[in-house]
Amino acid sequence: MRIEADVAVIGAGIAGVSVAAELAGDHAVVLLEQESQPAYHTTGRSAAMFLESYGGPPVRALTVASRAVFDAAGPLLTPRPLLWVAPPAQFDRLEALAGSALIPVDAAEHCPVLRPGWCAAALLEPGALEIDVLGLHQHYLGSCRRSGAEIFLNAAVRGGRRDGDRWLLDTAAGPVSAAVVVNAAGAWADRVAAALGAPPLGLRPLRRTAAVARATGVDRSWPIVADVGETFYFRPEGAGVLVSPADETPSEPCDARADDLDVALALDRVNRATTLGLRSVQTAWAGLRTFAPDRIPVAGPDPAAPGLWWIAGQGGYGIQIAPELARVTAASVRGEAVPEALSVARFTGR
Ligand SMILES: Cc1cc2nc3c(=O)[nH]c(=O)nc-3n(C[C@H](O)[C@H](O)[C@H](O)COP(=O)(O)OP(=O)(O)OC[C@H]3O[C@@H](n4cnc5c(N)ncnc54)[C@H](O)[C@@H]3O)c2cc1C
Structure with missing residues (x-):
């Protein structure tokens, strides 16, 4: 019929x-x-973040205009500030990012596991949110x-x-x-x-990997931390931390799976920037972010x-x-x- x-x-x-x-x-x-x-x-x-500073002007306009629906549909957003961090070599990129929504801060005050020798400067987006x-x-x-x-x-x-x-x-x-x-x-x-x-x-579908790593001493109030070079991000997730190598691997449309090497890369990059000492993961997954x-x-x-x-x-x-x-x-x-x-x-x- x-x-x-x-x-x-x-x-x-x-x-x-x-x-x-x-x-x-x-x-x-x-x-x-x-x-x-x-x-x-x-x-x-997804990583479930709502970031008004993310993307080009049309994306930002769409994000701001979407906020009212999130607020009206129930408690779908919870505060999760975003901390952009930069090693000395990426200081210029951090300066380029600076804008009204982002304020310079002492990274260690917001996420004490960041290695002072790695993180030269940081910007905080206090209004960032986590999405249900x-x-x-x-x-x-x-x-x-x-x-x-x-x-x-x-x-x-x-x-x-x-x-x-x-x-x-x-x-x-x-x-x-x-x-x-x-x-x-x-x-x-x-x-x-x-x-x-x-x-x-x-x-272009581009694969992005995420994993939840076992960790001790995680404070659930930490922000999501992302390096300004977009090579990793992490945030508290349950008793552990969610990590991603911020990968963009071209893929055919498919049921995307996490590659062990990408998961290892995420742990390594987060370990270089922090004292978390991540070694093992509870779960890992990947999804296709598709771009025009x-x-x-x-x-x-x-x-x-x-x-x-x-x-x-x-x-x-x-x-x-x-x-x-x-x-x-x-x-x-x-x-x-x-x-x-x-x-x-x-x-x-x-
Ligand atoms: C690791 C990761 C982190 C992310 N983090 C964020 C974030 O923090 N914030 C954010 O806003 N976004 C984030 N995203 C992006 C966001 O998840 C995507 O932009 C969004 O989910 C795309 O939704 P969609 O409905 O277009 O695609 P999909 O959810 O893939 O839906 C498309 C659907 O079409 C169906 N379909 C395909 N072909 C056919 C067919 N022939 N017939 C019938 N059905 C078909 C598929 O089965 C699928 O269910 C992230 C993505 C990933 C992978």
């Missing part, structure tokens, strides 16, 4: 569920997810369900074509007919476009494919910008004007 909808959203990560929730109030929406559970890929694997990512995802899924959106798991979209002024999708859950298709397929978004006969954007060629998210209608919208290329900010990115994408599906500062639909990758 054919499923009929106004809008078919492909992918039930944070991008898909948020845009589906925005549209489900006044459209018949189907959400199609290839896995047996939503948020299985990048959304379930699954809480935000559940907020949007609940909103989808209450608005009557139909959610299909194990429903990979294998192909599709224009059928008059609608799309006819071939999915593992059966054929789906929809006036609008929203491509929220994360690392697979270019592949989904190709399956629909639309040109790709040149998206200019590293600015892409959200809007595809000029080369009628009825196809994108919400893709969110890179390392896809959780913190999700509310506003979904709102502007939904507004553009409705044909409403989107403020210039928040309009991020560009197809420069082609």
Whole structure:
């Protein structure tokens, strides 16, 4: 039997569920997810930070505009200041980062395990926050369900074509007919476009590794600590510390797995900068941060494919910008004007 909808959203990560929730109030929406559970890929694997100083101007604008949804949806944010640290050789990069949201501080006062000989200077972003990512995802899924959106798991979209002024999708859950298709397929978004006969954007999935290391003497009030050269970060996590080598390894779209060497690199870099003496890990994982060629998210209608919208290329900010990115994408599906500062639909990758 054919499923009929106004809008078919492909992918039930944070991008898909948020845009589906925005549209489900006044459209018949189907959400199609290839896995047996939503948020299985990048959304379930993030470092869960909300940083207003992160990314270029469009990303910062989207982050600031998203804050109200986090505050209204429940206690989804908890304070976790960010400490940017620099060894002597990276002092210039720290100076370039300095801005109104960042204040020079004595690093040892905020994280006493930093080696004084390694850390020459530090900047603190006091307003940084930790996100309850699954809480935000559940907020949007609940909103989808209450608005009557139909959610299909194990429903990979294998192909599709224009059928008059609608799309006819071939999915593992059966054929789906929809006036609008929203491509929220994360690392697979270019592949989904190709399956629909639309040109790709040149998206690049880059693998990032994270691990929770066993540690003693961790103070849960420490900030997240990141080196300004972006070669590692760490923060308290349970009784241990979450570490990452801030890697960006090109990857095919896949179920990403942590490489032992990347985990070892994270421990080594954190050990060089601190007296933590990390040796073993409790758990390690990896996810694909997917970027457009200019590293600015892409959200809007595809000029080369009628009825196809994108919400893709969110890179390392896809959780913190999700509310506003979904709102502007939904507004553009409705044909409403989107403020210039928040309009991020560009197809420069082609
Ligand atoms: C280690 C790490 C740390 C991060 N830290 C942060 C952070 O601190 N703050 C932040 O804001 N962001 C962070 N991010 C980035 C953030 O996690 C991503 O930007 C965001 O999760 C992307 O969401 P998405 O919905 O686009 O992708 P995904 O969550 O990957 O969702 C895409 C979905 O599409 C589905 N799909 C693909 N193809 C098909 C198909 N053919 N048919 C049906 N379904 C399909 C997939 O199964 C998947 O569920 C981090 C990422 C990583 C990996």
